[in-house]
Amino acid sequence: MNPVNYLYLAALLFTIGATGVLIRRNAIVVFMCIELMLNACNLAFVAFSRMHGNLDGQIIAFFTMVVAAAEVVVGLAIIVSLFRSRHSASVDDASLMKL
Amino acid sequence: MSFPLLTATAALPALGAIATAAVPAAQRVAAKWLALLVSLGTLVLAAVTLVRFDPDGDRYQLTESHAWIKEFGVRYELGVDGIAVALIALTALLIPFVILAGWHDADPHETGSRRWRPTQGFFALILAVEAMVIISFEATDVFLFYIFFEAMLIPMYFLIGGFGDKAHEHGDEVAATQRTYAAVKFLLYNLVGGLIMLAAVIGLYVVAGNFSLQEIVEARANGSLHMATNTERWLFLGFFFAFAVKAPLWPLHTWLPNAMGEATAPVAVLITAVVDKVGTFAMLRFCLQLFPEASKWATPVILVLALISIIYGALLAVGQRDIKRLVAYASISHFGFIILGIFAMTSQGQSGATLYMVNHGISTAALMLVAGFLISRRGSRLIADYGGVQKVAPVLAGTFLIGGLATLSLPGLAPFVSEFLVLVGTFTRYPAVGIIATLGIVLAALYTLVLYQRTMTGPVKAEVAEMPDLRVRELLVVAPLIALLIFLGVYPKPVTDIVNPAVQQTMSDVHQKDPKPEVEAAK
């Protein structure tokens, strides 16, 4: 098997995640889809790391994880406070950007 | 290193603007005095610059040069030639009068709020404009010039849109709408011009590799910088478009009547007498020096446009019903003369154009400020609302008449000298253009005298019967301007002496010589 297949898998997962972000309205699920996309990227980084024979790709994946953790913390906090004030976790309810 | 006089001249009003803006709301009067003192201080610095300037010395004097943005070769480079020094003097001279004339223009309606400080803002903005205009005259780095050329739009926008005449014939709400319209129009026109110029500035950098006016001109002169004909023409058009909007040249003029009509008289003076001069000045300094061949290539079209401006502006001035718009159209006509003089490419034309910038500044300031005093008394800008003012306010009428006579270029007053020089300069190279332009002086007489007749003479209208004559503050504004108009009309030599060498150098930049007379007259 060609290790490039890992990249195809990563691309597929990323696309699924992105589509999920677009389709779902529940903020939590949207957030999970984002995590899925990040993980897909990580997989690609790890695969690249193996291809190039150095560890930089893994380092980046590591940082991605850390940043993702930070992001999840803040993001979930935002969702919770949103839910508190609106009693809903739907992203469509937050449409104040409309003119 | 010597004292950075040019920086100081521009920095003083800039600092003054900040200080004025910071004056607390209650100290309204203090802010006015502070602004006046700062402008007078700037005048002193400008006078020192004028004295330190040696007309027969180097082309650019009192130069300062510091690296600024190294990566792009942008330098903080200042220097003045005779043309710039004359215009700096004009600017520094007019601002105190503008401030004095607008003494009560920005008094708030109610004085309760502690954070509402329109007065401070008004005077701070005026000083900011002064600082930017002065540095535009001083900058010899194209990029530096561009920044301030554009930046002065910001304070002007707020001055036009934020402050209007106290009374308006259609009520406050309509006045606010029209003011906003005028301010936005002003901004958009000039921004479009500025953006096109930005493209040309970047283009110039790509071609020349730096922004220094002197270096580029030198490189072009000694052949080390070659510009393809088409490149030069496009760059020229980019620069010229921005300056033509600011000047303003027909058909890019329609923002001026709106802006001058809606703004208060002092701000209108600021627009036409100070800010617009940057446009014509820049034609002389940047268009001609950087792109001499393209300038010559474009001359026929520009002359025709200038000619249209002259006649068209004058005819439209005749047809106006609003005093301030009339002056605005008259200014368009006069800017036509200035541009005509610049592109006639004769020493008389260019010296005349430079002189015209100075004289037009003074004469329009005199006329517009008196018109402003008149309007503030009656609360209307419509000519038809006046009549017989001469009878009740003879001094006001007299000063208005002198301002008008200056506008129609009566010999003995300063504008005559410049207008005649422009006409002669144009005639020696393009006789037909010169003759048609002369028609402008007849039309000038028409709109000025019609304005004077309708407002000042005839039976006294009931609404103006109680009109007070000029007050001491107002007289203090007008009298020096009139004295200056007469002085420069009788003895313009001090100015021409400063301007002539710079014009000669510009002429040699564009490789032009005055046409020789047909026969050498016996002396």
Next chain:
Amino acid sequence: MENLIALLIAAPLLGAVVLLCGGRRLDAVGHWIGTALAATSFVIGIVLFADMLGKNAEHRAISQYLFSWIPVGSFQADVSFQLDQLSMTFVLLITGVGSLIHLYSVGYMEHDERRRRFFGYLNLFLAAMLLLVLADNYLLLYVGWEGVGLASYLLIGFWQHKPSAATAAKKAFLVNRVGDMGLSIAIMVMFTTFGTFAFGPVFDSVGKTGEGKLTAIGLLLLLAACGKSAQVPLQSWLGDAMEGPTPVSALIHAATMVTAGVYLIVRSGAIFNAAPDAQLVVTVVGAVTLLFGAIVGCAKDDIKKALAGSTMSQIGYMVLAAGLGPIGYVFAIMHLVTHGFFKAGLFLGAGSVMHGMNDEVDMRKYGGLRTYMPVTFVTFGLGYLAIIGFPGLSGFFSKDKIIEAAFAKGGTEGWILGGAALLGAAITAFYMTRVMIMTFFGEKRWQPDTEGHEPHPHESPRSMTIPMIVLAFGSVFAGGLFSIGDSFVHWLEPVTGHSEGNSPVSALTVTLATMVLLVVGAGIAYAQYGRRPVPVVAPRGSLLTRAARRDLLQDDFNHVVLVRGGEHLTRSLVYVDHTLVDGVVNGTAASMGGLSGRLRKLQNGYARSYAVSMFGGAAILIAATLLMRAV
């Protein structure tokens, strides 16, 4: 002595500044200050004249250089003066008549609360007029030229509360501006041709250029002269200018300013001598105007307008003479001087009549005034005799010479021009007799004015009669004095040159013909107005009379063609500016607004919608990258 020249101008200029800036404090003495400074100028003129007489004819011209005015490259304009015999003649005329009229105005304007200002304007006029005749280059002359225009504007419109006065003033200035355009273009042509516009250098190098250029310059100068001297086709302002106070009409619109055109042509004699075509046009303009003015003068019932027509006509004589070249220059100036005396006298007389008649100007409401105003009657009468060319009086000598010179032009032109001049003399006799009879003879036709005040004609105060008497002396004796031994010819000859033409008809024949025509003209007038009572309301009159009353329809022409046309033009241009020029800009802005209004709908505020577009954008970027690689 040279340094006195500037003082000539400085004295009245000082007066103007002091009086106009002085404020109400000077109201009480202002008129005397003005008069004194005018007289000062006259005294300086006399001193210079005496000095000039003491020198040889060749060395009489003096000059004074003050400072460099506009130096730009080869364009060098100086403020410098020259005083030669021609200028001297004008200086004396201007300051002399001017001083007298100042004196007269003291009485005439006594009841006007703005008298100080009036004297300020008069002084300003004197200064500008002196600058005009003393300048040694065309540009400085131009300053004086427009300066007198300004003074004229201010003085015609002196009673600004009357809309008619304000309109007349504006009209005068505008029409003059059209003429001034000619002068300024003439200066430009001179500068491009000769590289200078100072009198001496230009005249010296006239021979070096082609006749075409000189003709152009000559015609342009003529245009300027037409404007200032109210010659056809720029004559329309003079009649309206009578809205000004009468002393102004006397000084500016009769004796001095309106003759500036003649001065310009005579001064530029060197140019005209080399451009015969231009000269011909000058003579034609002069001939046409002298008939035109005379015809208009016949029909006017307003005493001042009748005199204005006469002024136009007399200046026509001068222009005709000036167009004749060296044969005529001297006589043009001579007629100018004598005309200055008698026309000023006539106007002052008219003013005196109006002063006694509650400012009534309609001659049909005068009549029989000779017993009420004896001094006015006598001085006016002497002026009358002088203007119609009664033998022995001033007008006789000067006008006769012009008619002779016109014949001496030779050829068909000579006959036509001479004939026109003769005809003009006859008409002059007619209309002046008409004025004289309607005003001073016949029965009283006075009527109360609108407020019911019955006029009480009375003789004017001393300050008014003295100038009239002095001018009457001038009207009687000046011509004779000038002609004794051709003294005036010899006086001016060094400046203008002089030649005797070969007249196809002898001088005596001309004189006799003039006399006959004079008697005929006066006789017709007597038959029409002296023998029969003058109707108070003007009869309808013939077509010509009606046209002449309306200034031969010239105003109607101007109104229809220039005023109406101009109004339409400006109105349509305002429309064009608003809809077309501004419309393009606003249209662009509106279409941008419309487009963004559409695009705005894409911004529905849902984060997911924006995310779709981002995602789509990313897809497009990838596609582009792949495509770029593929290519």
Next chain:
Amino acid sequence: MSAQLAAYSTSTGEAFQFWVLGTVAVVGALCTVFMKKAVHSALCLAGTMIVLAVFYLANGAYFLGIVQIVVYTGAIMMLFLFVVMLVGVTAADSLKETIKGQRWLALVCGLGFGILLIAGIGNASIKDFNGLAKANANGNVEGLAALIFTKYVFAFEITGALLITAAVGAMVLTHRERTERAKTQRELSEQRVREGKHVPPLPAPGVYARHNAVDIAGLLPDGTPSELTVSKTLRERGQIRDVSTEALSDLKALEQRAEERLERTNSGEGSK
């Protein structure tokens, strides 16, 4: 599996593992997207992540594989579950689209994007496959540590700062400042009396003798449930279990059973 093999080629074992676990991952991802309930989505996601962790291990990223399981699946996903619990597990999303054309656009974009991405990878010339044998020679964790504390030390420090900021941020966001003093019990009771509503304590939940859970509304005398009896939180989440019909159906069943027995009797009587 030796590192050598993992580096240069892929063993059949790895291929087998890839195809099986890869399928699981994709199915898990799809379920994450399409499951109606957030809890199910979260569980599916956790499954996918564990599969990914295995892939990391297979690719020689031993450290990351462990971190993925411990931090991601263990910590982050649990955090998600907590939030789901807070926000409401049962609040099932309707998958009905509200924005016009959004779903189609999203699908088209996703499809296009995926195809392009995969085509891009297919197009890329990835020939040489170096493997991590050399890099992992001193051990994977040591290799990573050497890089993190030398080349990426600034990024590492900044990430630390980021984490602290995030922690503080989360606290700030979720912490609600009290704007007024909390009312004492006395004040609350006084207020109740003043308003005249529910002066006595609220009724207790549960139906005696049958159900005593807190999410079951007490029944009124007519047999309808009273919402007052359950807590506000449950009420808002819609997590009230209604047993009013249950009692009736129980009764019905009882009656039926009784009748059945009686019927027999009745039928007996009838047959008699």
